Amino acid sequence: MNYHQPVNIILIEDDEGHARLIAKNIRRAGISNGIQHFTDGTSALAYLHEAPDGPTHNGPALILLDLNLPDMSGIDILGKIKAGSNPLKRTPVVVLTTTDDKIEIQRCYDLGCNVYITKPVNYESFADAIRQLGLFLSVIQVPDLPEADG
Amino acid sequence: MRNPFKDPTLSDRWFNRLVVGAVALGFLLLVAVGIVATSTILQNQHQARWVDHTYRVHRVIARFGVLEERLEAARRGYLLRDEPGLSTTFQDTAREIEPIVAELRRLSADNPRQQANVNDAAELAREHLRTLTHSVALVRQGRRAEAIASFNTDESLPLIRAIRKAANRMTAEEDRLLAIRDAEQRASLTLFFVTLTLAGVLLVIVASGSLWIIAHYTRSLTRSRDALRLLNEDLEGAVRERTIELQRANEEIQRFAYIVSHDLRSPLVNVTGFTAELETATKRLARMMDRIETQAPGLIDEEARLAAREDLPEAIGFIRSSTQKMDRLINAILRLSREGRRTITPEPLDMNALVQGVADMVRHRTDELGIEVTIQPGLPNIVSDRLAIEQILSNIVENAVKYLDPDRQGWIEIRGRTEGSRAVFEIADNGRGIDPKDHERIFDLFRRSGRQDRPGEGIGLAHTRALAYRLGGTINVESELGRGAIFRINLPVAFMVDQGTLA
Numbered sequence: 001m002n003y004h005q006p007v008n009i010i011l012i013e014d015d016e017g018h019a020r021l022i023a024k025n026i027r028r029a030g031i032s033n034g035i036q037h038f039t040d041g042t043s044a045l046a047y048l049h050e051a052p053d054g055p056t057h058n059g060p061a062l063i064l065l066d067l068n069l070p071d072m073s074g075i076d077i078l079g080k081i082k083a084g085s086n087p088l089k090r091t092p093v094v095v096l097t098t099t100d101d102k103i104e105i106q107r108c109y110d111l112g113c114n115v116y117i118t119k120p121v122n123y124e125s126f127a128d129a130i131r132q133l134g135l136f137l138s139v140i141q142v143p144d145l146p147e148a149d150g
Numbered sequence: 151m152r153n154p155f156k157d158p159t160l161s162d163r164w165f166n167r168l169v170v171g172a173v174a175l176g177f178l179l180l181v182a183v184g185i186v187a188t189s190t191i192l193q194n195q196h197q198a199r200w201v202d203h204t205y206r207v208h209r210v211i212a213r214f215g216v217l218e219e220r221l222e223a224a225r226r227g228y229l230l231r232d233e234p235g236l237s238t239t240f241q242d243t244a245r246e247i248e249p250i251v252a253e254l255r256r257l258s259a260d261n262p263r264q265q266a267n268v269n270d271a272a273e274l275a276r277e278h279l280r281t282l283t284h285s286v287a288l289v290r291q292g293r294r295a296e297a298i299a300s301f302n303t304d305e306s307l308p309l310i311r312a313i314r315k316a317a318n319r320m321t322a323e324e325d326r327l328l329a330i331r332d333a334e335q336r337a338s339l340t341l342f343f344v345t346l347t348l349a350g351v352l353l354v355i356v357a358s359g360s361l362w363i364i365a366h367y368t369r370s371l372t373r374s375r376d377a378l379r380l381l382n383e384d385l386e387g388a389v390r391e392r393t394i395e396l397q398r399a400n401e402e403i404q405r406f407a408y409i410v411s412h413d414l415r416s417p418l419v420n421v422t423g424f425t426a427e428l429e430t431a432t433k434r435l436a437r438m439m440d441r442i443e444t445q446a447p448g449l450i451d452e453e454a455r456l457a458a459r460e461d462l463p464e465a466i467g468f469i470r471s472s473t474q475k476m477d478r479l480i481n482a483i484l485r486l487s488r489e490g491r492r493t494i495t496p497e498p499l500d501m502n503a504l505v506q507g508v509a510d511m512v513r514h515r516t517d518e519l520g521i522e523v524t525i526q527p528g529l530p531n532i533v534s535d536r537l538a539i540e541q542i543l544s545n546i547v548e549n550a551v552k553y554l555d556p557d558r559q560g561w562i563e564i565r566g567r568t569e570g571s572r573a574v575f576e577i578a579d580n581g582r583g584i585d586p587k588d589h590e591r592i593f594d595l596f597r598r599s600g601r602q603d604r605p606g607e608g609i610g611l612a613h614t615r616a617l618a619y620r621l622g623g624t625i626n627v628e629s630e631l632g633r634g635a636i637f638r639i640n641l642p643v644a645f646m647v648d649q650g651t652l653a
Contacts, residue, residue, distance in 0.1 A: 017420035024427070068416065098415040101488070119419045123426035126419070 008055060009035045012044040012077065013066040013096070018119065022064065022096070022130055029131035033062075041072040045080065048088060056087050062133075065113075067097040067104070075107065082112030094133065169363055176356035183349040190342040197335040204328045207257045207264075208321065214250050215317040217243055218275065222310050225282045228289055229298055240286055247275055254320075264323045271316035278309040400490065407487035411480045418480070422473045425466055432462045479596065482609040486595070486616060494535045494620060496645040501529040501575075504536070505564050508543045515551050519560060526565035530573045533644040538617045542625070543577070545614045546637045550579040552604050555632070573643050580634035589627050600631075621645055 009026065013019040019037050026035065038044035047054045048063075055061035063081065067074035074095065081088050092114040097104075100118045108116055117129045224240035227233070251272045258264035281304050288297035435458045442449055502525065509516075509523050516523055532539075547562065554560045558580065566575040584592060588599035595612040618625040622642045629635035 015416055015420065017424065018416070021420070021423040021427075068412070098412055098419060119415075123419075123422045126423065127426070 006033050006059075008059065008061045009033050009064065010044070010048065010055070010061050011035055011037045011064045012041065012069070012074070013037065013064070014039045014069050015066070018066070018096075021123075021126075025127045025130035026133065028127075029133065031133070039070075041069045041074070041077050045077060048081070055091060061088075061091055063091060063093045064133075065093055065095050067095060067099070067108075075104075075111065078108060078111045078113055173356065173360060173363065176352065176359060179352050180349065180356060183345055183352060187342060187345045187349065190338055190345060194335060194338045194342065197331055197338060201328065201331045201335060203257070204324050204331060207254070207324045208328075210250060210253050210257060211317055211320045211324065214247075214254060214271070214275075215314065217246055217250060218278065218310065218313050218317075221247070221279070221282060222306065225285055225306075226301075228286055229294070229301055232289060232294070237286065237290070240282075244279055244283070247279060251275060258320075261323070261327070264320060267316060267320045267323060271313060271320065274309055274313045274316055278306060278313060281306045281309065404487045404490045407483050407490075411484040411487065414476075414480050418473055418476060421469065422477075425469045425473065428462070429466050432458065432466065435462075478607055482595070482607055482613075486609075486613055489613065490616060490620065492537075494538065494645070496533050496535055498533050499531060499536055499539060501531050501566065501573075502527065504539060505529060505543060508540060508547055509564070511544055512547055512551050516562075519551065519554060521551060521554065521560040521562060524561065524563045526563070529564075529566040529575070530568045530643065532573045532641060534621055534641060535645070538621055539641075542614045542617050542639060543575075545610045546577045546639075549610060549637075550577060550581055550635075552606075553581045553600070555580065555582045555634075568643060569640075571643050573641050575639045575641070576636050577639075578634065578636040583631045583633045583635055584627060584629040585631050586629070589629070592627070593625070 009031075011019055011022060013022065016039070019039075023035055023037070036047065038047065048061075049056050052058065065074050065077060069077075074097070078093060078095065080086065081091065081093060083089065089112070093112070094115040094117060095108045095113045096117050096119055098119050099105075105116050120126050221240065221243045224236055224243060228236040228240060251268070254268045254271070255265070258268050285297050285301060285304065285306070288294070288300065439450065439455060439458050443455075505525050509525060512523075515521075543564075547564070550562045561580055563578045564575070565578070566573060568574070582600060584599050591597045592599050592608075593611050593615040594608075596608040597612075598606065598608040615625050618639060618641070622645060624640045625637065627635055627637050
């Protein structure tokens with residue numbers, strides 16, 4: 001049943017401009033999945049865990065997460081989502097941030113981040129990276145198959 | 151706490167002078183007492199000689215009296231019995247009188263009063279001898295009765311009495327002298343003992359004074375040493391405290407630089423992103439213009455055409471180059487802050503090999519430009535962070551290659567030496583040089599000097615200096631425009647972990 005459900009894209013990004021650019025490039029890549037945008041961590045977490053149309057209660061999702069948020073660090077959000085007891089722990093998370101600090105990148109992967117994309121100032125490579133997500137989206141639907149059968 | 155390094159105060163100086171003066175005076179007095187004592191002893195010896203002399207005179211006077219008595223006795227005996235032995239005794243004794251009198255005269259030459267007495271005695275003795283000789287001669291001629299008769303009437307008896315008196319006078323005179331000389335000798339002895347006592351007292355005073363001064367100076371020396379040690383320990387503590395403060399400030403700056411560069415990047419992503427969007431849109435517009443121009447040229451006015459074809463692309467071009475530059479600057483700050491947070495891992499470094507490696511890295515450029523690179527053999531080896539040292543050296547060597555003077559054959563020389571616990575490395579070149587007013591400026595971030603005809607952001611030397619500071623070292627430059635430059639890196643021979651504090 002999940003197989004037929006579209007993957008919701010949840011974008012957690014405080015910078016409106018970045019969010020707009022990300023959304024534009026996702027559309028340009030030919031991805032028409034719904035995009036939910038949140039500019040702070042608290043409301044994003046509330047939606048993820050509690051909203052009736054949110055991923056916990058309603059279908060698969062892909063989370064695009066910025067690390068610099070006004071109310072909390074993206075790393076905290078990542079830790080919460082990937083915690084052992086969280087029903088969302090298998091939800092793929094793509095971390096998007098401006099830093100290319102190796103230690104921070106490693107930390108994100110340790111916490112369970114699936115993809116790490118730096119926002120380069122070179123816009124073309126940024127747009128490319130976002131468009132690659134289109135491929136990624138088709139891949140993440142696969143693990144849901146056995147679950148649907150079971 | 152008293153400061154032991156302070157100049158001695160005025161009262162201290164006066165006190166020191168006083169003490170030195172007192173000690174010197176004490177020793178001078180001791181010397182004077184010594185001289186007085188010596189002269190007293192010499193005087194005493196002199197007086198003893200005179201006392202001795204007096205005794206000798208006494209003896210001679212006594213001898214004189216005895217001779218006179220014996221002469222008298224011999225004559226009387228001879229008058230009574232004609233014995234040739236008695237005559238011989240008389241003759242022998244009479245011969246002795248003259249030398250004794252001469253001796254007396256000689257001995258009393260210093261005393262006119264005694265001299266007069268001697269003369270009297272001599273006169274009497276002569277008279278007496280004459281009388282006696284006459285009497286003896288009468289006996290020898292057989293006129294004994296005549297001689298005995300004359301004995302009763304002659305002057306010999308009163309003469310001998312007079313002689314006795316004269317001898318007594320002389321003795322009395324000598325006794326008087328003896329008394330005077332004795333008194334003098336006693337006085338000089340007293341003086342000697344007084345001097346000796348004085349010397350003893352002085353010695354005790356000077357010795358105790360000297361001891362007190364030594365003790366005083368020893369005490370103040372000990373105090374100074376203790377104060378110095380305290381100060382030293384304080385200094386180490388102060389340095390440690392300052393180091394911790396600096397480290398904290400440094401960490402804060404690093405964090406600040408990191409956050410700033412991060413937060414600056416975020417809006418920059420927007421600027422570049424939407425500029426790209428604008429560019430795409432502009433291209434579409436331009437294509438649209440082209441189509442309209444061919445199909446309905448009347449619809450386009452000049453302004454719209456210029457805006458789409460020239461103004462928009464130009465504006466976008468400037469925005470792009472500026473954002474790119476800004477990105478480079480932010481990256482530089484990020485790199486510096488990251489470098490500042492990197493852990494320094496000291497290890498023993500073979501500097502000759504390391505410098506050779508740095509030279510090899512720029513070999514293709516130096517070969518191409520014909521630059522001669524010389525590395526002084528026997529560079530001092532140090533214990534430090536390999537990566538940081540490599541970065542410092544390669545930065546400076548790259549600069550030397552970059553700012554070559556094209557008008558002359560280039561050379562770069564790398565040399566080193568140790569100065570105590572520091573190692574000094576110099577990278578000298580004959581390039582275009584740096585104006586002395588820029589010598590500090592070139593080590594600032596984003597600052598450059600001279601003709602801006604080479605690519606660069608003004609980051610290398612700032613980075614180099616930050617690294618040198620982190621390694622507990624310094625870096626400076628010695629140069630003049632057109633005369634080449636010498637970059638001098640001063641590093642600790644062995645890096646201590648808490649030494650790299652000034653980054």
